[in-house]
Amino acid sequence: MNPHPVCPxxxxxPLIDMPGVPVHCNVLWPxxxxxxxxxxxxxxxTYLPACGHTYNPAFDPSLMEYTQEYENSLHxxxxxxxxxxxxxxGLVEKYDLRGKDIVEIGAGKGDFLIMLCALSGxxxxxxxxxxxxxxxxxxxxxxxVQEFYSEKTLDQPADLVVCxxxxxxxxxxxxxxxxxxxxxxxxxxxxxxxVPNALWTLQRGGIWDVIYEHCSxxxxxxxxxxxxxxxxxxxxxxxxxxxxFLTVEAEPMDDGRPPxxxxxxxxxxxxxxxxxxxxxxxxxxxxxxxxxxxxxAAKRDEWQARLGELAADGKRGVVWGAGSKGVTFxxxxxxxxxxxxxxxxxxxxxxxxVAGTGxxxxxxxxxxxxxPDFVIIMNANYREEIGGMLAEMSVAAEILVA
Numbered sequence: 001m002n003p004h005p006v007c008p009x010x011x012x013x014p015l016i017d018m019p020g021v022p023v024h025c026n027v028l029w030p031x032x033x034x035x036x037x038x039x040x041x042x043x044x045x046t047y048l049p050a051c052g053h054t055y056n057p058a059f060d061p062s063l064m065e066y067t068q069e070y071e072n073s074l075h076x077x078x079x080x081x082x083x084x085x086x087x088x089x090g091l092v093e094k095y096d097l098r099g100k101d102i103v104e105i106g107a108g109k110g111d112f113l114i115m116l117c118a119l120s121g122x123x124x125x126x127x128x129x130x131x132x133x134x135x136x137x138x139x140x141x142x143x144x145v146q147e148f149y150s151e152k153t154l155d156q157p158a159d160l161v162v163c164x165x166x167x168x169x170x171x172x173x174x175x176x177x178x179x180x181x182x183x184x185x186x187x188x189x190x191x192x193x194x195v196p197n198a199l200w201t202l203q204r205g206g207i208w209d210v211i212y213e214h215c216s217x218x219x220x221x222x223x224x225x226x227x228x229x230x231x232x233x234x235x236x237x238x239x240x241x242x243x244x245f246l247t248v249e250a251e252p253m254d255d256g257r258p259p260x261x262x263x264x265x266x267x268x269x270x271x272x273x274x275x276x277x278x279x280x281x282x283x284x285x286x287x288x289x290x291x292x293x294x295x296x297a298a299k300r301d302e303w304q305a306r307l308g309e310l311a312a313d314g315k316r317g318v319v320w321g322a323g324s325k326g327v328t329f330x331x332x333x334x335x336x337x338x339x340x341x342x343x344x345x346x347x348x349x350x351x352x353x354v355a356g357t358g359x360x361x362x363x364x365x366x367x368x369x370x371x372p373d374f375v376i377i378m379n380a381n382y383r384e385e386i387g388g389m390l391a392e393m394s395v396a397a398e399i400l401v402a
């Protein structure tokens with residue numbers, strides 16, 4: 001990848017090394033043996049203080065393959081559905097998306113695009129090579145293309161271009177955003193991107209968010225700078241989903257107005273409700289970045305010791321969440337037989353196995369038979385939802401939040 005993506009003039013500060021991690025956290029492995037043999041790569045997490053950007057210079061795009069075995073949808077969770085619904089409704093109202101054309105880059109299984117189009121009669125086009133049609137299911141006015149968004153799609157009309165949790169996977173973000181800007185052309189399109197929030201990861205010690213698939217980690221500063229450099233006016237940068245995600249809204253810059261709106265002015269406010277909160281004070285979080293290495297080692301070691309104590313006491317438990325956080329947790333801590341399974345509400349993941357460590361992925365209902373002594377929750381945003389499900393199943397396990 002580019003030696004210094006987003007802000008090439010910056011010095012580079014090494015933070016942490018994570019050798020031999022699974023290159024895909026969200027590929028579904030059909031057997032334990034296949035999961036244990038999953039391809040691996042190295043992470044050399046590096047920080048660029050000039051813009052607050054963090055990235056992995058060891059990222060090798062030739063190791064990545066996004067096929068129909070890739071599954072990262074969060075829309076089976078009621079908590080996430082509530083967030084996504086509020087987000088879609090907000091975009092429809094803010095930009096009067098009624099009977100309009102919407103393009104989604106990296107549409108996944110199409111959950112969000114279908115939601116946007118169903119709300120107010122919009123027409124949608126979703127681009128994603130990993131898209132898998134649901135048998136017998138059709139979405140009115142929505143077309144899916146099992147390809148990457150590329151120069152072949154530059155003439156596609158769009159009032160809104162959506163791209164959620166894709167940009168962090170792109171090794172050359174400059175080329176990618178330049179292509180989006182070319183596709184928008186002179187149209188009055190609005191672009192809406194959502195990425196993991198590097199500020200949250202660095203400030204909150206979100207060490208389980210560091211994965212090989214994410215070659216870049218955007219701060220408000222680096223996200224805004226990327227779009228401005230390629231001819232967009234940044235309308236807003238927001239922290240959403242309890243501060244864990246960043247969103248950027250932008251439009252083509254063609255009328256001489258200043259390139260950036262007032263989102264740079266105040267301190268950021270984290271929103272625990274999932275509703276957007278304005279991000280300002282776009283100061284590179286160098287202090288947080290430099291302390292992250294210590295935080296990473298301390299938190300990893302703490303959990304290794306804790307799992308060792310649980311195993312020594314004869315306790316058996318599960319991890320709840322077979323997404324990137326759960327896979328990273330299991331591989332970083334070297335979890336063994338004390339973790340008997342990983343629970344996930346997404347039925348597409350159930351019956352598969354975790355990359356690198358090989359635990360089976362099971363449905364929540366199977367906990368009634370497993371009867372774990374403890375449940376490790378990978379994302380505190382789902383604490384209430386998961387606690388309620390455990391209570392309904394009369395599973396009296398200790399709840400731990402990683």
